[in-house]
Amino acid sequence: MLSVVMMAALAAGAQGDLWRDNISWRGQQAHMSAVQGGRFTLTGPFGTRDIGAQRSRVDTASPMFDGLFAMAQDELAQDSVTAIRDGAFDHGQPIPCTCFETGAKWPYVWTRDLSYSIDLGLWRYDPLRSRNGLNFKLSDMRDPSLKQGLYVMQDTGSGGSWPISTDRVVWFLGARHLLDDKAFADDVYRALSDTLAQDRHYAFDPDAGLYRGETSFLDWREQTYPAWTADNVVFIAQSFALSTNVLHFQALQLAARLADAHGHAADAKAYDAQAQALKKAINAHFWRADRGMYMSYIGGDGTPYDTYDLLGTALAITSGVAEGDRARQALLNYPTWPAGSPVIWPERADQPIYHNRAIWPFVSAYALRAAREVNDPARIAHELRSIMRGAAISGSNMENYELQTQATHVDEGKLSGPVVDSPRQLWSVAAYLDAVSEGVFGLTQDGRIEPKLPASLLPMLFGAHDSISLHMPGRTITLRLPHSVHGNLLVADSTRQRGSETVVMLKAIDVPAMPLRTDAPLYAPAAPPAPTITGDNKGWRVQADGKVVLYADGQRVGNIDGSTYIAQGTQAPCVSVTRIDAHGIESLHSPAVCGGEADAVANGWPRTWNVPAAGRYRVSLRYENNHGPINTGVTAAVKMLVVHCGSDTPQRVPIVLPHSVGEQSSTYAVITAKAGVACRFQWEQGFNMSDLSHFAHYTGGKGGVDGPLNDARIGELIISPTTGAP
Known part of the structure; x- marks a missing residue:
């Protein structure tokens, strides 16, 4: 059997190094030894690590593959705690929580980190800690006079948090796997209804049909957004991100399913209609035909940005937002390097290594899922090897790696990095576990077994054997090779059940080759100054x-x-x-400047304005919000502007006033008005994260222990004519 497997693998372009005991990389080597009793010893540049026997195990021809699976479980056990802490909450004192902490350097629970980790399979390993952690990120309202509900928390972040960042709906990506607990399921449905209604009210743009807010996970704005957002995040609050909109699409799909299960047929129909409309809008606005890729984000007026991110791309594919040729093109055209795939592209030459110029294993795991979705054996193998190599050479499932070296630190002066790199990072641990259970053994999120195994991995995984097995508590999955292998991808031919063991007979098929894109330039050109x-x-x-x-x-x-x-x-x-460079790569945009004179309505409320001509108008405010630093906090001011124009029905439009550096302009909203009428503007108080009961424990800034704070110093009201449509 070895010769058949080897010939098939070589025909598929397998690497000469079989990765059974050793992984060599840039003059470094990691070696894994299997020890009696299911234990392993890993040696490498970091030293020696002994790994104990674990509840789940894999039996393959590769002690390296098997041992790293044991190491991931060992690190999951280290991340399993009974208390968490963060300097910004309860003055850094321990907070009881039988849950997962985020990593060795991050001993707290964050919404997105936990939710992605659970979605990558941690719900299988410890459903109790998964539910507890998710429950920790739910909150009701502090003030009984405000609209009550159960809401998912947006963690502290850019400009005072939500709605500058709106990816808190990722919570439902994890929660959807844990609905077998009725009490938890009831909370999920309530939080889903309340959170989606709130986002629809404050973050949804009816012109674009999209939700506003920052890219999911890529929340260090200078790394991925234009440099001028370092001191002004209003552009981010006004913009639309691919990943965040795909997460809203998935949340709406879940809402439709749960509403139907609760007998709420009208709600189910409404959620489904919103989901389908959002899918259509995502494809209309983010797809860039000249690149054959989905843009990472676009401006609030629809301005295209020549920038891409792997998580958004992968989520678009795995969610079904991207289908058919578009899904295949999006992954095919996303660049990669020998060490793995960058989380953003192109890179920023003036930024240190973190999200910029970096590999993040959890994103690689989502890329592996996307590659399975489009039957791309080269990408499946590439992402799996990247996840394995990083863990083996580092001796831990690290937070991230530099793109070209896969090192945990590269010294380049002020550009050195990764700036932070935590061992046993929870979503990196989950990435390895998922790469094994779904990536190799085909165990899908809904419990089906659908292996899609590249022939190039057969020498590593099977060697001279005809089967490999994954043993989990109460369940075993065994994959068996066919007598001959003629093809580049192995899939299920037949399945039979023997007690708790599922035996899958594989067959080889030929799928169209999707070669990795390895010729992309690394950097984008620098953005020009504003015109x-x-x-x-x-x-x-x-x-x-x-x-x-x-x-x-x-x-x-x-x-x-x-x-x-x-x-x-x-x-x-x-x-x-x-600017466009010699490779045809376009820079990020300069700041935008507007021509003409805008009407400035005097201070004092209510304010009135006489409409000079019928049409659509942008409305914004000059303001100052000094209630927190530009990079964090929970006190982004959110208001609802109520506009009465003549006898027409009042228009209610949200205005966001993030933390600022001095006076600046708020987000804008678009209103319609008839010529000659007088419009009167009034405020309704909005909602921000400081209104949630959970943030009574926030001691890292305003809006916490001293009470909710949703305010800013407001100056002139600025009104400008516009078409208003992206």
Whole structure:
């Protein structure tokens, strides 16, 4: 059998190093030895690590593969705690919680880290700790006078947290696996209904059909967003992110399913309609045909950004948002390097290594799932090897690695990194466990067994044997090779049950080759400075620094060299510029600048404004919110602006005023008005994270132990004509 397997593997382009006992990488070597009784010893650049026997085990031809599976379980046990702590909560004192901590350097529970980890399979290993951790991230309201409900918490973050970041709905990605507990399931349905209603009210843009907010997980904005967002996060609050919208799509799908199960047919129909409309909007706005990829985020006016992220791409594929050729193209065109796949692309030459220029194993695990979805054996093998190599060479399931070296630290002065890199990071632990159970043995989230095993991995996993097995408490999965292998992907041919053991006979098939993209340039060019725009009798004159690409009101105008004119229209355009390098890679955008004069309505409330012409208008505020630093906190101010224009039905539009550095402009909303009528503007108090009972324990800033805080110093109301549609 060995010769048949070896020939098949070599035909599929297998690496010469079989990765059974040893992994060699850039002059370093890790060695795994199996010890009697299910124990292992791992030696490498880090020293020696003894790994004890675990409840689950794999039997393959590779002690390395088997031992790393044991190591992941050992690290999961280390992450299983009875108390957590964080300096920003309860003054850093221990908080009782029989749950998972996030890692050796992160001894707390964060919504996104925990939820992705559970979705990557931790619900199978410890459902109690999984539920407890998720429950820790639910909260009711502090103030009984406000609308009551049960809500998922957005962790502290950019500009004072939600709704600058809105990926808290990732909570439901983990919770959906744990609905066999009725009390927990009831809380999930209630939190789902309340959280989705709140996001629809404050974060949904009806023009775009998308939810606003930051990219999921990529929350260090200078790493992934334009440099000018370091001091102003309003653009992020106004923008739309692929990953966050896909998470909302999945939450809406779950809501439709649970509403139907509760006999709420009308609600189920409404949630399903919202989900399908959101899927359509994601594909309409994020797909970039010239790249054959989904953009990571776009501006609030629909401005395209030539930037991509692996988690968003993978989630789009695994959720079913991306289908058919688009799903295959999106993964095929996403670049990779010998060590693995970067979490963003292109990289930023002026930023240190963290999200930038980095591999994150949990994202690699989602990429592996996406590769299974589109039957891409090269990508399945590549992501699996990347996850294995990082764990073996480092002696732990680390938080992240530098992209080109897969090192846990590269010294490059101010660009050194990864800036933080924690051992036994929970979602990295989950990544290895999932790479084994689903990535190799095909155990899907709903319990089906659907192996999709690249032929290139057969020498490592099978060697001279004809079967490999995964043993879990109460269940064993055995994969058996066919007598001959002619093809590049092995899938199930037949399945039979022998007591608690499921035996899957494999067959080899040929799927279209999807070669890894290894020729992409590493960096994007630096963004140019903002242009200037002035109006004269010829139109709007835009002056830029050299050769740039001009965008106006979200649309690409074209290449210019120095200056150009945009025809005078009824609305003054807002413009930004980018640069394109010799590889055709486009920079991030400059800040946007707008032409023309806006109406500024005087201070004091209510405020009134006489409409000069019928149409659509952008409404924003000059404000200052000094209640926290720009990078964290829970006191982003959120207001509902109520607009009465004549006898028309009042329009209620959300305005977000994040933490600021001095005075700046808020997010804008779009209203419609008839010519000649007087519009009157009033406030309704909105909601922010400080309103949740959980944040009574927050001691890291305002809005915590001293009580909720949802306020800012408000200046002029700014009104400008606009088309308003992305």
